[in-house]
Amino acid sequence: MAFELPSLPYSNDALEPYIDAQTMQIHHDNHHGTYVSKLNAALEKHSDLQNKSVDELIRDLNTLPDAVKTVVRNNGGGHFNHTIFWTLMAPNAGGEPNGAIAQAITDTFGDFENFKQRFNDAGAGQFGSGFVWLARTADGKLDVVSTPNQDNPLTEGHFPIMGNDVWEHAYYLKYQNRRPEYLKQWWNVVNWNEVNNRFAQASR
Amino acid sequence: MAYELPPLPYDYEALAPHVSSDTLKFHHDKHHAAYVTNFNKMVEGTELASQSIEEVIKATYGDSSKTGIFNNAAQAWNHTFYWNCMKPNGGGTPTGALADKINADFGSFDKFKEEFLAAGGTQFGSGWAWLVLDKGTLKVTKTPNAENPIALGQVPLLTMDVWEHAYYLDYQNRRPDYAKTFVDSLINWDYVAEQFAAAK
CATH class of the missing domain: 1.10.287.990 (Fe,Mn superoxide dismutase (SOD) domain)
Structure with a gap:
C-alpha cells in the first residue's frame, strides 16, 4: 500500500498570524x-x-x-x-503546558521558561536545515535534541514527543532570516493535548 | 585580520527578475553579514585572527572543537564567491580555454549543465553546487551546509547557493527552476574563466 499525504488537521490559515x-x-x-x-x-x-x-x-x-x-x-x-x-500545532492553542507533560517539564528543566529557552537555543543552533525536538531518551529521560535535515530521534532509539521544523521553508516567507523570532512565536500554536498524547505513547 | 563584508558587485535590482532585490537584501545584508560578524567575533584574540580566511577554512575543517568557526568562515567566503559568480545579463556559454576544458572533461557544455543542475537539485537540505578543478580535472560537486572545495583541497571555479534562503522568496519549493535560471541567465562566465586561468 502506498504512503499517503495526510490532510492538514486544520485550514491553511488556521495558524495565522504566527504561521501564514x-x-x-x-x-x-x-x-x-x-x-x-x-x-x-x-x-x-x-x-x-x-x-x-x-x-x-x-x-x-x-x-x-x-x-x-x-x-x-x-x-x-x-x-x-x-x-x-x-x-503538534493547532489554532487557539499555545500557552502554558498542561497535564502530565507540564509536570515532566518542570521536573526535568526546572520550569517552562527554562525548557523553552533550551528548545529555542537548540533550534537556532541547528546549522542548516533540521528539526529541534523534545524526546524521551532510550534511558527514559526527557531531553532537548536537534537533528539535521529530515533525521529523527527515533532512529537513535529516542521517542520524539514534540518537534519544530527549522528548515528555512518552514518560516522564510514570513520571518526570512529571523529564525529566533519564528521559534519564539511558534509557542503560540503548540497543541499541548497532542504533546500529552505523544508523551503517553513515549512512556509506554 | 578581520574579514570585511564586501559590497555586492551590482545593485540590489540588477539580477531581477531572476533573483529579486528583496532576496539580495536579505541574503547579503542579513545572512552574509551575520556570517562575517560571527566569524570575526569567534576568531578575535585567537591565533586564527591573523590568518587569511582561506587558511582558517583549511585549518578548522573537520575539527569538531572549531565547527562554529569553520561554518562561519566558510559561509563568509562562499557568499563572497557566489556574488561574483553572478552578473546581470549573465548565463550563455563560456568561451576560450575554459570552454575547451569543459568539452574535454564533460563531453559538452550541455553535459556539464546537466550535471550541475543535478548536483544542485539533489543536495538534500542546505548546501552548494560547484564546478571545481580537482588535480587538473574539472568536476561538478555538491557540499552540505557550509562545506566548500577549499576545505577539500580542490579549486572552486563556480558556485550556486542552494540554501533555501537563496531562492525561497522568489521560487519557494521550486529549486530546479531557480537552478535552471541561475545557469541560463545569471552565471558570470568571465569570472569563472578568471578563476580557471589563475588555477592552472
Whole structure:
C-alpha cells in the first residue's frame, strides 16, 4: 500500500498570524507532498518494505538495504517528521503546558521558561536545515535534541514527543532570516493535548 | 585580520527578475553579514585572527572543537564567491580555454549543465553546487551546509547557493527552476574563466 499525504488537521490559515496560510499550503502540499511521492517511488521495487509503517521504516533505518537507506532517510524522514509536526500545532492553542507533560517539564528543566529557552537555543543552533525536538531518551529521560535535515530521534532509539521544523521553508516567507523570532512565536500554536498524547505513547 | 563584508558587485535590482532585490537584501545584508560578524567575533584574540580566511577554512575543517568557526568562515567566503559568480545579463556559454576544458572533461557544455543542475537539485537540505578543478580535472560537486572545495583541497571555479534562503522568496519549493535560471541567465562566465586561468 502506498504512503499517503495526510490532510492538514486544520485550514491553511488556521495558524495565522504566527504561521501564514501561504507557508502552510506550500509546506504541506509541495514539500510534504514531494517527500511522500519520492518515498513511494523509492519503495516501488521493495514490496517487503511497502507494508511497514513509516514509523517502522525510520526506527529501523539502519537495517534497511543500502540501496534505499538514504532515500528513505530523507523522504521517509520528511514524511514522518511532517506528519508529526502538523498534529503538534493547532489554532487557539499555545500557552502554558498542561497535564502530565507540564509536570515532566518542570521536573526535568526546572520550569517552562527554562525548557523553552533550551528548545529555542537548540533550534537556532541547528546549522542548516533540521528539526529541534523534545524526546524521551532510550534511558527514559526527557531531553532537548536537534537533528539535521529530515533525521529523527527515533532512529537513535529516542521517542520524539514534540518537534519544530527549522528548515528555512518552514518560516522564510514570513520571518526570512529571523529564525529566533519564528521559534519564539511558534509557542503560540503548540497543541499541548497532542504533546500529552505523544508523551503517553513515549512512556509506554 | 578581520574579514570585511564586501559590497555586492551590482545593485540590489540588477539580477531581477531572476533573483529579486528583496532576496539580495536579505541574503547579503542579513545572512552574509551575520556570517562575517560571527566569524570575526569567534576568531578575535585567537591565533586564527591573523590568518587569511582561506587558511582558517583549511585549518578548522573537520575539527569538531572549531565547527562554529569553520561554518562561519566558510559561509563568509562562499557568499563572497557566489556574488561574483553572478552578473546581470549573465548565463550563455563560456568561451576560450575554459570552454575547451569543459568539452574535454564533460563531453559538452550541455553535459556539464546537466550535471550541475543535478548536483544542485539533489543536495538534500542546505548546501552548494560547484564546478571545481580537482588535480587538473574539472568536476561538478555538491557540499552540505557550509562545506566548500577549499576545505577539500580542490579549486572552486563556480558556485550556486542552494540554501533555501537563496531562492525561497522568489521560487519557494521550486529549486530546479531557480537552478535552471541561475545557469541560463545569471552565471558570470568571465569570472569563472578568471578563476580557471589563475588555477592552472
